[in-house]
Amino acid sequence: MANMELLCNGKIENIKDNLNNPKFRFLEHDVTIFKNIKCNYIFHLACPASPVHYQKDPVKTISTNVAGTLNILELAKSNKSPVLFTSTSEVYGDPEMSPQKEDYWGRVNPIGIRSCYDEGKRCAETLCFDFHRQYNLEIKVVRIFNTYGTKMSINDGRVVSNFIIQALRNLPITVYGNGKHTRSLCYVSDLIGGLIRISKLNKNFTGPINLGQNQEITMLELARKIINLTKSKSKIEFHKLPENDPKQRNPDLQIAINSINWKPEINLDDGLKKTIKYFKELI
Ligand code: UDP
Numbered sequence: 001m002a003n004m005e006l007l008c009n010g011k012i013e014n015i016k017d018n019l020n021n022p023k024f025r026f027l028e029h030d031v032t033i034f035k036n037i038k039c040n041y042i043f044h045l046a047c048p049a050s051p052v053h054y055q056k057d058p059v060k061t062i063s064t065n066v067a068g069t070l071n072i073l074e075l076a077k078s079n080k081s082p083v084l085f086t087s088t089s090e091v092y093g094d095p096e097m098s099p100q101k102e103d104y105w106g107r108v109n110p111i112g113i114r115s116c117y118d119e120g121k122r123c124a125e126t127l128c129f130d131f132h133r134q135y136n137l138e139i140k141v142v143r144i145f146n147t148y149g150t151k152m153s154i155n156d157g158r159v160v161s162n163f164i165i166q167a168l169r170n171l172p173i174t175v176y177g178n179g180k181h182t183r184s185l186c187y188v189s190d191l192i193g194g195l196i197r198i199s200k201l202n203k204n205f206t207g208p209i210n211l212g213q214n215q216e217i218t219m220l221e222l223a224r225k226i227i228n229l230t231k232s233k234s235k236i237e238f239h240k241l242p243e244n245d246p247k248q249r250n251p252d253l254q255i256a257i258n259s260i261n262w263k264p265e266i267n268l269d270d271g272l273k274k275t276i277k278y279f280k281e282l283i
Pocket of ligand 1: 157159174242
């Protein structure tokens with residue numbers, strides 16, 4: 001059994017229902033250190049995704065994405081196992097086009113405070129495709145857009161959990177910049193359903209493929225929506241915009257629609273209501 005304190009982001013409580021399942025084994029390990037285990041399919045999701053967390057130890061973040069992914073790909077190669085790698089919409093950086101299509105190469109600052117994550121994931125994608133071309137390894141590269149939902153941590157730091165917790169506590173809602181930045185927010189169960197479908201596609205499908213919600217909303221609208229849904233007394237407070245914060249995020253979902261017949265089913269209001277209920281019980 002793992003030492004709980006070692007988990008860099010997640011919580012052991014989130015998988016407590018599985019721990020008694022004899023077919024489930026939890027092994028805590030740092031992907032930057034190679035470990036040889038037997039496997040027949042790898043879902044590689046390792047790396048904190050919240051800017052607050054991945055910027056806390058940027059060197060660790062980039063090595064998780066680069067050295068960690070290299071280790072995972074070597075492991076997959078020796079096991080002849082497919083790998084599904086979760087990349088990110090951050091590979092598009094601050095995009096000049098919207099919605100973002102998979103063939104858009106992006107606009108990323110290579111030396112900014114988000115680069116450890118953005119460039120780390122971009123390099124990890126390169127590694128996946130080079131292992132595919134050079135060693136014929138089966139890969140699926142999935143670009144995940146903003147996702148939220150139950151089981152998030154109180155200190156996650158991303159927008160949905162911040163706003164909900166602030167609203168439930170009647171504290172000021174911290175909108176960064178002028179609030180005109182947009183995101184498209186996908187509920188977690190939709191996202192997981194998409195990942196499972198992609199994992200079952202035939203070996204010729206490599207991606208990259210976008211997964212996420214394509215209903216764009218400004219952060220100011222989101223703040224107002226959450227205040228209404230929680231019937232909060234919170235007021236909106238404007239704060240400094242973090243460096244290199246992308247202005248817009250909206251996935252083009254055509255490849256997902258065509259290849260896995262997938263579209264998110266949970267709309268923002270319903271997803272927020274489930275998440276509000278979860279945080280209400282948690283705090
Ligand atoms: N944001 C905000 N207030 C917060 C947290 C985030 O206004 O308390 C904004 C942030 O500046 C960005 C958007 O919400 O424009 C989404 O931020 P998040 O950290 O959730 O994810 P990102 O897409 O930036 O990785």
